[in-house]
Amino acid sequence: MRLLVTGGAGFIGSHYVRSVLTGAWGGQEPEHVTVVDKLTYAGNLANLDPVKDDERLEFVQGDILDAPLMEKLIGDADAVVHFAAESHVDRSITGAADFVMTNVVGTQTLLDAALRVGVEKFVHVSTDEVYGSISVGSWDEERPLEPNSPYSASKASSDLLARAYFRTHGVPVCVTRCSNNYGPYQFPEKVIPLFVTNLIDGGSVPLYGEGANVRDWLHVDDHCRGIHLVLEGGRPGEVYNIGGGTELTNKELTALLLQATGTDWDRVEKVTDRLGHDLRYSVDIGKIRTELGYEPRVPFEQGLADTVEWFRTHRAWWEPLKTRAAL
Structure with missing residues (x-):
């Protein structure tokens, strides 16, 4: 199989x-x-x-909004795994235009190209944030979409476009919706790498409000393995939730990161809560478990320890990124 991977130099795509x-x-x-x-x-x-x-790897610097380029690249591929997206909620709150263009129009550009040239499979990688917030229980794939941030609204829009291109044109699209990822190579604006790198450098970390927001944590390897299962065996037109099975409040996560870095609560600064901050996310993975045999394999305790150690020993990777972005 010849694969086209969009956003393949980012955190999840590169993994x-x-x-x-x-x-x-x-x-x-x-x-x-x-x-x-x-x-x-x-x-x-x-x-x-x-x-x-690896002689099988080809890199192309390009924009998924470039329709002629996308048509050429998809025409040379058997399948597409679409990671490319603007993904940081805080950035979407201060400026949503890039999120709409990349996540919505970019996805539509890819789907149009796939329609024109044909493709065996198209996996669109999305997020649990499209469901909104849930106080108890877990979302299954039939849950109505109720996004609450510009980021999640742009991803929900792209999910619906994927569905429409399957229903209208028969483009063989599957959608995956994952919970919060963590692991090596994650850009240090996200909570785990931001906190780890700040703490090992002697700095402080920001905690939104009282830290009561709950997230399900998913190691990037489990996520990518789930995506690959969907690529190989997922039914076109279907949505598959991919979760990690470890729910933590932000305060609980902060405590684990303080412990892992040998630091204390005096390094934590409470900051004003994020606008429209969803209280809890939780996905039901029964469908992908039953149909494709998915189970998360990386225990959170081990995955977190390995991730902290990776950032400890890869300063040359993350320090220039933080300096350039002034995180």
Whole structure:
């Protein structure tokens, strides 16, 4: 299979590319993997260094809004795994236009290209945030979409476009919706790498409000393995939730990160809560478990310890990113 991976130099996309090229999950390895990435602030070619010498890897710097380029790249591929997105909620609150253009119009551009040239499978990677907030229980894939931030609204829009292109045109699209990811190579504006790097550098960390917001944590390897299961066996037109099974309040997560870095609560600064901050996310993974045999494999305690150690030992990777972004 020849794969096109959009956003493949970002955190999750690069993990997927490294994993499929090294046969991390077993099964048939791809004949060729083309990565297209605009290399915005969150895209980093260094994320692909472990596989940069693999002859099957091709990198193209490009924008998913570039319709002629997308048509050419999809025309050379058997399947598309679409990660490319603006994804930071805080950035969407201060400026939503880039989120609409990349997440909505960019996805529509890709779907149009897939329609014109044909493709065997198109996996659109989305987020649990499209469901809104849930106080008890867990969302299944039939839950109505009720996004509450410009980011999640843009992702919900792209999900609905994917559904429409399947229903109207028969484009073989699957949508995946994941919970909060963590792991190596995550851009340090996200909570776990931001907190770890700040704390090991002697700095402080911000905690929204009372830290009562609850998230389900999913190791990036479990997420990418779930995506690959959907690529190989997911039914076109269907949505698959991918979760990690570890729910923590932000305060509980902060306590674990303080412990892991040998620091204390005097490093924590309470800040004004995020506008429209969803209280709790929780996805039901019964569908992907039953149909495709997915289970999260990385225990959170081990995954978090490994992630903290990775950031401890990879200062040369993250320090320039933080300096450039002034995080």
